[in-house]
Amino acid sequence: MKVLVPIKRVIDYNVKVRVKADNSDVDLANTKMAINPFCEIAVEEAVRLKEAGTATEVIVVSIGDKSCQEQLRTALALGADRAIQIDTADSLDALNIAKLLQKIVEEEQPQLVILGKQSIDSDNNQTGQMLAALTGLPQGTFASEVKVEGDKVNVTREVDGGLQTVALNLPAIVTTDLRLNEPRYASLPNIMKAKRKPLAVKPVADFGLDLTARTKLVKVTPPAQRQAGIVVESVDELVEKLKNEAKVIS
Amino acid sequence: MSILVIAEHDNATLKAETLKTVAAAQKIGGDVTLLVAGFNCQNAVDAAAKVNGVSKVLVADNAAYEHQLAENVSLLVTELAGDYEHILATALTTGKNFMPRVAALLDVAQISDIIDVESSDTFVRPIYAGNAIATVQSLDSKKVITVRTTGFDAVATDGNAEVVNLDTVTDAGTSSHVSDELTVSERPDLGAAGVVISGGRGMQNGDNFKLLDGIADKLGAAIGASRAAVDAGFVPNDMQVGQTGKIVAPDLYIAVGISGAIQHLAGMKDSKVIVAINKDPEAPIFQVADYGIVADLFDALPELEGKL
Ligand SMILES: Cc1cc2nc3c(=O)[nH]c(=O)nc-3n(C[C@H](O)[C@H](O)[C@H](O)COP(=O)(O)OP(=O)(O)OC[C@H]3O[C@@H](n4cnc5c(N)ncnc54)[C@H](O)[C@@H]3O)c2cc1C
Numbered sequence: 001m002k003v004l005v006p007i008k009r010v011i012d013y014n015v016k017v018r019v020k021a022d023n024s025d026v027d028l029a030n031t032k033m034a035i036n037p038f039c040e041i042a043v044e045e046a047v048r049l050k051e052a053g054t055a056t057e058v059i060v061v062s063i064g065d066k067s068c069q070e071q072l073r074t075a076l077a078l079g080a081d082r083a084i085q086i087d088t089a090d091s092l093d094a095l096n097i098a099k100l101l102q103k104i105v106e107e108e109q110p111q112l113v114i115l116g117k118q119s120i121d122s123d124n125n126q127t128g129q130m131l132a133a134l135t136g137l138p139q140g141t142f143a144s145e146v147k148v149e150g151d152k153v154n155v156t157r158e159v160d161g162g163l164q165t166v167a168l169n170l171p172a173i174v175t176t177d178l179r180l181n182e183p184r185y186a187s188l189p190n191i192m193k194a195k196r197k198p199l200a201v202k203p204v205a206d207f208g209l210d211l212t213a214r215t216k217l218v219k220v221t222p223p224a225q226r227q228a229g230i231v232v233e234s235v236d237e238l239v240e241k242l243k244n245e246a247k248v249i250s
Numbered sequence: 251m252s253i254l255v256i257a258e259h260d261n262a263t264l265k266a267e268t269l270k271t272v273a274a275a276q277k278i279g280g281d282v283t284l285l286v287a288g289f290n291c292q293n294a295v296d297a298a299a300k301v302n303g304v305s306k307v308l309v310a311d312n313a314a315y316e317h318q319l320a321e322n323v324s325l326l327v328t329e330l331a332g333d334y335e336h337i338l339a340t341a342l343t344t345g346k347n348f349m350p351r352v353a354a355l356l357d358v359a360q361i362s363d364i365i366d367v368e369s370s371d372t373f374v375r376p377i378y379a380g381n382a383i384a385t386v387q388s389l390d391s392k393k394v395i396t397v398r399t400t401g402f403d404a405v406a407t408d409g410n411a412e413v414v415n416l417d418t419v420t421d422a423g424t425s426s427h428v429s430d431e432l433t434v435s436e437r438p439d440l441g442a443a444g445v446v447i448s449g450g451r452g453m454q455n456g457d458n459f460k461l462l463d464g465i466a467d468k469l470g471a472a473i474g475a476s477r478a479a480v481d482a483g484f485v486p487n488d489m490q491v492g493q494t495g496k497i498v499a500p501d502l503y504i505a506v507g508i509s510g511a512i513q514h515l516a517g518m519k520d521s522k523v524i525v526a527i528n529k530d531p532e533a534p535i536f537q538v539a540d541y542g543i544v545a546d547l548f549d550a551l552p553e554l555e556g557k558l
Contacts, residue, residue, distance in 0.1 A: 229539045232543050238541055
């Protein structure tokens with residue numbers, strides 16, 4: 001069984017993003033970039049399926065300019081077998097990303113596609129579900145457990161009320177939540193080995209898709225800043241302030 | 251303009267968050283229809299008919315919709331979509347699950363997690379864990395939107411909408427529900443509570459979360475947690491507040507033993523009043539707290555409970 005893992009290059013989760021002075025967008029110049037944490041969990045899950053003998057091949061794919069090859073190499077160092085970069089300088093809407101991924105799914109015919117539930121930059125939480133719709137496949141989003149059993153996969157999902165388990169016919173789409181696994185670190189020998197693993201570059205134009213933008217970013221502003229508060233000296237003072245100043249308790 | 255809002259419910263009750271999504275629809279402006287897709291969902295339908303500003307409630311009552319399976323619900327919404335310019339769902343796990351599927355089936359983009367409406371095609375949404383606020387214009391003729399409830403005030407519930415039963419059944423047949431493991435709690439929902447008290451890694455274990463119970467009882471609060479507390483197994487996943495968990499904005503948020511990572515702040519920094527209890531005076535949580543107390547939580551919590 002082939003497993004496909006689409007991954008995204010994003011700002012490192014420890015970095016607080018700045019907004020450009022002209023409010024046109026965020027400023028990512030000289031910012032530390034990394035593989036989106038949820039995508040890393042997706043890679044880890046696929047590699048574990050391979051180690052368990054369930055998966056035979058793990059393919060990672062990323063859409064972006066040459067810089068995303070760095071994240072593809074990271075995924076290869078974590079245990080993926082080969083990588084595909086869909087080369088484009090444009091930042092695309094989730095729908096257009098899903099359309100490109102649909103082409104890769106048609107070409108590679110994976111039994112399972114595992115994606116992160118959201119990227120920590122755009123915070124959209126859309127791509128996996130959209131890919132599922134376009135391919136007509138069932139989806140198990142926000143997964144905290146994935147169990148392949150015969151021609152089905154059981155996915156336990158983190159939902160608002162707790163956990164929900166669904167059974168999906170394979171092939172299927174899964175998106176990861178934080179508790180699915182704890183990704184490993186790439187070892188130095190594996191980082192070296194990853195440099196020799198295959199990485200195919202496909203120009204976006206080769207897909208023959210209309211990728212016209214469906215949304216326009218009008219402006220980006222910093223969030224409202226909270227007024228600095230005070231440090232109280234005692235629990236008594238805290239209770240007094242909450243009652244009489246903030247008036248949030250009685 | 252016609253707007254379709256998909257009700258968030260569990261067949262027995264209509265979730266209070268739906269009232270905020272309807273408020274977002276009213277801000278867009280137009281005739282609002284509410285869809286209740288469920289199974290044996292008459293109670294939810296009755297509640298939906300009372301939501302102010304809704305002219306019609308569409309009901310799809312069928313086993314295919316009992317567990318809100320995205321494959322089935324998205325087909326239903328897509329079938330109904332022709333009549334509406336805007337389709338809205340609440341940005342909770344149910345809406346987040348099926349709504350992008352609807353958008354892709356309709357070949358339109360989705361605008362996720364809006365916190366404000368600028369015009370009928372332009373919306374405001376946080377990005378980068380709320381460290382930037384984007385104004386986004388939809389260029390599609392149909393707008394598919396999920397609504398972050400902290401951005402809107404609930405509409406009232408003394409309305410009287412017409413109820414129309416649908417006989418369409420859309421069952422994709424590719425997925426099925428196996429089981430639920432839901433957290434049972436007498437406390438208010440995190441999203442609906444006026445007061446939230448959350449514990450972090452500093453709580454040390456699940457047992458110590460009992461220290462929050464007495465305070466929550468006295469304040470009628472919901473109890474939340476940081477990711478670290480959930481990952482460590484102190485408390486279940488549905489208690490996680492943050493960028494990738496639940497977004498809350500109560501009148502009072504008390505963070506206990508939580509450092510204040512940007513991912514946690516993303517889920518609570520719009521609270522009206524924030525209190526932080528932390529033994530580290532340098533913890534970033536103090537930068538957003540209105541009232542901070544530098545103390546060991548094991549001393550401060552029993553004292554606070556005693557003094558409330
Ligand atoms: C992709 C991604 C998504 C994430 N999503 C979320 C999310 O949705 N929500 C979220 O919360 N986090 C999220 N995180 C994790 C986040 O980055 C932090 O790791 C997490 O919030 C830390 O939790 P914490 O504050 O409880 O733990 P820590 O950072 O370890 O802080 C513990 C705090 O407790 C204090 N403390 C310890 N003992 C005591 C004591 N006895 N008395 C008083 N104070 C004490 C310490 O001083 C410290 O400040 C996410 C991370 C990633 C990468």
